[in-house]
Structure formats: C-alpha cells, structure tokens
Amino acid sequence: xxxPVRPVAVVAFAQxxxxxxxxxxxxxxxxxxxxxxxxxKVGMTKDDMGFVCSGSSDYLVGAPFSFVMALDAVGAxxxxxxxxxxxxxxxxxxEAWTQLQEGDIDTALVYSFGRSSPxxxxxxxxxxxxPYYLAPLWPDPVGLAALQAQALxxxxxxxxxxxxxxxxxSRRDALANPNAQVKGGRSVEELLADDYVVTPLRRHTxxxxxxxxxxxxxxxxDRATQACERPAWITxxxxxxxxxxxxxxxxxxxxxxxxxxAAAGLGGSGAGGSGPGGGARVDVAExxxxxxxQELILRDALGLGDDAVVNPSGGALAANALMVAGxxxxxxxxxxxxxxxxxxxxxxxxxxxxxxQNLVCALAATPEGGA
Amino acid sequence: xxxxxxxxDAGAGVGAPAASGERGAVTTLETPIHIDYAFxxxxxxxxxxxxxSEGRFLGQRCPKCQKVYVxxxxxxPTDGVATTxxxxxxxxxxxxxxxxxxxxxxxxxxxxxxxxxxxxxDGANIAFMGLxxxxxADQVRMGLRVEAxxxxxxxxxxxxxxxxxxxxxxxxxxxxxxxxxxx
Numbered sequence: 001x002x003x004p005v006r007p008v009a010v011v012a013f014a015q016x017x018x019x020x021x022x023x024x025x026x027x028x029x030x031x032x033x034x035x036x037x038x039x040x041k042v043g044m045t046k047d048d049m050g051f052v053c054s055g056s057s058d059y060l061v062g063a064p065f066s067f068v069m070a071l072d073a074v075g076a077x078x079x080x081x082x083x084x085x086x087x088x089x090x091x092x093x094x095e096a097w098t099q100l101q102e103g104d105i106d107t108a109l110v111y112s113f114g115r116s117s118p119x120x121x122x123x124x125x126x127x128x129x130x131p132y133y134l135a136p137l138w139p140d141p142v143g144l145a146a147l148q149a150q151a152l153x154x155x156x157x158x159x160x161x162x163x164x165x166x167x168x169x170s171r172r173d174a175l176a177n178p179n180a181q182v183k184g185g186r187s188v189e190e191l192l193a194d195d196y197v198v199t200p201l202r203r204h205t206x207x208x209x210x211x212x213x214x215x216x217x218x219x220x221x222d223r224a225t226q227a228c229e230r231p232a233w234i235t236x237x238x239x240x241x242x243x244x245x246x247x248x249x250x251x252x253x254x255x256x257x258x259x260x261x262a263a264a265g266l267g268g269s270g271a272g273g274s275g276p277g278g279g280a281r282v283d284v285a286e287x288x289x290x291x292x293x294q295e296l297i298l299r300d301a302l303g304l305g306d307d308a309v310v311n312p313s314g315g316a317l318a319a320n321a322l323m324v325a326g327x328x329x330x331x332x333x334x335x336x337x338x339x340x341x342x343x344x345x346x347x348x349x350x351x352x353x354x355x356x357q358n359l360v361c362a363l364a365a366t367p368e369g370g371a
Numbered sequence: 372x373x374x375x376x377x378x379x380d381a382g383a384g385v386g387a388p389a390a391s392g393e394r395g396a397v398t399t400l401e402t403p404i405h406i407d408y409a410f411x412x413x414x415x416x417x418x419x420x421x422x423x424s425e426g427r428f429l430g431q432r433c434p435k436c437q438k439v440y441v442x443x444x445x446x447x448p449t450d451g452v453a454t455t456x457x458x459x460x461x462x463x464x465x466x467x468x469x470x471x472x473x474x475x476x477x478x479x480x481x482x483x484x485x486x487x488x489x490x491x492x493d494g495a496n497i498a499f500m501g502l503x504x505x506x507x508a509d510q511v512r513m514g515l516r517v518e519a520x521x522x523x524x525x526x527x528x529x530x531x532x533x534x535x536x537x538x539x540x541x542x543x544x545x546x547x548x549x550x551x552x553x554x
Contacts, residue, residue, distance in 0.1 A: 022411065023409075023411055024411075024413070024414060025411070025413050025414060025445075026411055026412065026413025026414075026415075026416065026444065026445060027413075028413070028444055028445050028446050029413045029414055029415070029445040029446070029453075032445070032446055032451070032452075032453055035451070046451055061408065061410075061411075062406065062408035062410075069444070071448070072444055072445075072446045072447075072448040072451070073446055073451060074451045075446075075447065075448065075449055075450045075451025075452070076448065076449075076451075077448075077449040077450070115411070117409075118408045118409045118410070118411065119406055119407060119408045119409070120406060120407070123404075123406050124406060127404065131402065132400060135402060136400075136402040
C-alpha cells in the first residue's frame with residue numbers, strides 16, 4: 001500500500017539539538033522534552049494516542065532492549081498499543097501510517113532516538129552487512145561510500161567539486177537551523193583544499209557523528225484539522241530495498257528510490273512529471289543523504305532539477321543522529337507545509353550501506369495533494 | 372578472539388570430505404566481534420550512583436503519582452514525566468520475592484546455594500535487586516525484613532558492588548498486604 005485510503009497528516013514535529021556527544025543525559029532524559037514539546041504543539045497527551053511507534057538501534061549504545069526503556073519517556077500506563085522498528089524512525093512512521101490506514105485509530109506518536117557517539121561506528125555499521133562475505137572483512141561505512149563516490153566520478157556523472165558544492169550549500173543552509181551541528185560559510189574552493197579522508201571523500205563530504213532524537217504526531221482526517229491549522233498531509237509513502245550484495249548493484253543509481261517515489265505518486269526520474277528534472281514538482285525536498293555525493297544520486301533518482309530546493313535544513317551533512325536523521329527529514333519537510341512556506345514537499349530516508357533501502361514520503365497542504 | 376582493531380579474524384569449519392580428494396561443505400563460520408562502549412548514566416542515575424559511593428540509596432519521586440523510583444532513570448515510567456524530587460531512602464527494606472540459585476556458572480563468585488531477592492527499600496515504590504546472606508537459604512521468606520551491608524567506607528565506589536548484600540535486621544516480618552502491590 002503506498003497511497004492512502006484514508007487521509008493522514010503530520011500535525012506536529014519536534015527535535016532535540018544534534019550534538020557531537022550527549023554525555024549528561026540518558027536516552028529517556030533526551031527524549032522526554034522532545035515528546036513533551038511535540039504533544040504541546042497540538043494540545044495532546046499520550047492518552048490521546050491510538051498507537052506509539054519508535055525507531056532506534058540497540059547496537060548504538062550496546063544496551064539490549066534500550067527501546068523498551070525509552071518508553072519511560074512516554075509513560076506506558078494504562079497499557080498502550082506500541083511497536084518498534086530496529087530502523088530509522090522514518091520506517092516507524094511508515095508502520096504508524098499503515099496502522100492509521102486500518103481506520104480504528106486516529107492518532108499516533110512516532111519517535112526515534114540515536115546516540116552515534118558511544119562506540120566505534122565503523123565497526124557497528126559493518127555489522128549491518130552480509131554476515132558471511134562482507135561483515136567479517138569489517139568494511140567501514142566511509143570506505144564503502146568512497147567506492148560509491150568513485151564510481152560516480154568514473155561514470156562521468158559527478159566531480160569532487162560537485163560533492164563540495166553540496167557540502168557548502170548544506171553548511172550554509174544549516175546556519176539557519178538551530179538544531180544543526182555542522183554549519184558555516186566555507187566556499188567550494190576552501191572545502192576542496194581539505195585533505196582526503198578516504199579518496200575521493202574529504203571531511204566535508206562525510207556526515208557528522210551526532211546524538212539526537214525527534215518525534216512526530218500523526219493524525220487522520222478531522223483529528224488532523226482539529227489539531228493543526230495546516231496539517232502536512234501524507235499523499236503517498238513507500239519504501240523499497242535493494243540487494244545486500246554491493247557488487248551486484250550499480251552504486252551510481254538508486255532504483256529503489258525511483259520505485260518508492262513512483263509508488264508514492266511522485267513520479268521519479270523519467271516519469272515525465274512536471275518538475276524540472278522530470279519528477280513531480282515539489283516546493284521543497286528533504287533528502288537523507290549522509291554523504292554529499294548521495295544527494296546527487298538521489299536528485300537524479302527523484303528527477304529533481306538543479307533548481308529544486310533541497311535540504312534547506314542542512315540535511316544529514318549538518319546533523320546525522322543515526323536512526324533519527326530520516327525521521328527528521330519527514331519532520332523538516334512537514335514543518336515547511338505546517339508553517340505555510342510550502343504547498344508540496346518530498347521527504348526521503350535511507351538505511352543500509354550506499355543507499356541500500358530508501359523511503360519516499362510525499363507531503364502536501366491538502367489531502368488530495370494538488371500542486 | 373578478535374582484537375579490538377576490527378581486523379577480520381574469521382575461522383571456518385569444514386565438514387569431513389564427502390569422497391576421496393573432495394572437500395566437504397563449510398558447516399560453520401566464526402566471525403568474532405568485539406565492540407567497546409562508553410556508557411552514559413544520565414542525570415538521575417548519576418545522582419543515584421554518587422549516592423551509592425557515599426553509602427546511601429537515593430531515589431526520585433514522580434510529581435504526578437508520588438511514587439519513588441530507585442534506581443531512578445529520570446522519568447516516571449507510568450506517567451512519562453520527569454522525576455526531579457530526590458528522596459533519600461533508608462538502609463532497610465522488605466523481601467518481596469526471591470529465588471534460590473543452585474546453578475553454578477562461569478565467573479560465579481558466591482557459593483551456591485544463594486539467594487537473589489527483590490528488596491523493597493523503605494520509602495520506595497519499586498523493588499531493588501540484591502543478595503540475601505547471613506541466613507540459611509531455606510529460611511528466607513517473603514516479608515523478611517532486611518538491611519543493606521555495605522563494603523568498608525574506603526572501598527565505596529559508584530557501582531552496585533558497594534552493596535555487598537542484605538541481611539535480616541531482626542524486625543518481625545512485614546505483613547503481606549504491605550508489599551503485595553510490588554510483586
């Protein structure tokens with residue numbers, strides 16, 4: 001199911017400031033103010049929620065069932081309908097959206113938390129790879145992303161200056177985002193003077209290590225319009241995954257993103273949409289591209305033209321709390337609609353190495369999504 | 372086992388040759404994993420652990436339901452609100468339930484059989500796990516009144532090994548009704 005049988009909207013979004021290391025608060029203490037804020041925006045409490053769904057990964061903090069303990073930030077009494085995905089919160093939102101389509105509940109709380117700082121990410125992220133042939137080699141995520149970036153260069157699709165341009169724009173845009181972690185006004189020329197971390201990736205093309213959390217309230221039909229003057233209606237949402245075998249993929253393209261976009265009603269590249277790049281026309285796109293070159297692949301897969309407004313929040317290059325950055329893209333895109341700055345928006349979330357799995361969410365100021 | 376340097380250290384098990392000169396199927400694959408973590412206790416647990424290093428139990432009270440949690444985690448799991456009101460609990464409590472451990476395991480430091488119990492510290496609204504000693508295992512019972520035995524003051528540390536165990540404090544057993552809510 002990818003287009004709604006029942007209109008559901010994002011009615012509130014809240015997030016914690018992303019920081020390099022949250023060393024004073026535990027997960028519950030991080031989440032509580034964010035959950036409180038998201039509820040206060042719509043005058044609701046946990047008792048108004050028909051469903052609660054969270055996204056996080058126990059591997060990040062090395063604590064089994066940390067997602068169960070995190071529920072203490074919500075308060076699970078009286079007993080509630082609750083679920084969790086060991087994934088980015090964007091995928092928890094997909095589960096909540098699906099539940100809301102069933103029609104017996106009208107509201108849902110979605111939250112995610114991620115602490116990327118307590119351990120060695122290069123090892124933890126290697127554990128998501130194929131356990132027989134890849135994980136035992138401990139390939140680190142920057143190395144894998146570098147293979148993808150080099151493939152883009154070799155295919156003549158992008159240059160290192162293109163990567164730097166994405167980073168420069170993201171950091172500049174992040175200056176206006178109080179929750180962003182990496183921001184600044186360095187030019188493309190200045191960024192290109194950086195040393196390589198792993199060829200052809202320089203520091204600025206890498207995401208920061210961030211700790212953070214985010215929460216969204218979803219509401220259906222009349223409950224959405226009662227709770228929020230201008231809800232961000234989800235007009236389509238879908239996610240697709242590609243093979244775990246990196247060698248079997250063309251890393252310079254993202255067919256799973258194109259397929260998810262098409263299923264979400266957003267066309268995608270070559271779909272003949274009215275957008276400048278052939279995709280659907282949106283006022284803003286929030287793309288979860290942890291590495292600078294991945295934004296170029298996603299733009300292409302989504303048919304977004306050069307003039308599309310992409311990641312005005314600064315994106316994942318400015319703040320990348322694992323398990324949170326994808327949900328934050330949906331929240332940032334929805335907030336533009338709620339605030340009246342956009343009529344139609346696209347949000348994207350990714351998971352796995354080199355954009356293996358991709359979720360695309362279409363948002364609009366009307367349930368019909370008219371452009 | 373694998374070093375923490377993250378290099379591959381995989382071993383493979385190969386089955387017996389199926390026929391002469393032929394290698395059998397790979398039946399097992401070992402891929403050792405070792406990851407170090409820095410644990411963040413958080414504000415409430417840090418207060419609790421600091422209290423432990425001073426030889427006292429510190430809990431926190433929910434401003435909504437008034438329940439006192441120990442160890443506190445910063446929120447009331449029932450109401451989902453921050454617990455900010457700190458409460459010092461007594462050194463005594465009641466065994467609400469317990470089990471007798473008869474199973475030896477690697478690294479065991481206590482002689483079996485021994486008692487692992489839930490102790491409801493006086494003033495708390497949630498039971499606390501501890502060992503019960505200085506009483507034969509078959510005499511431990513629900514409602515037994517106990518007190519905490521701490522390590523020597525100069526050995527106190529911000530972790531639960533500072534509480535050696537609980538032992539009977541000589542008071543009459545607590546009536547069942549006084550702890551039935553905490554089972």
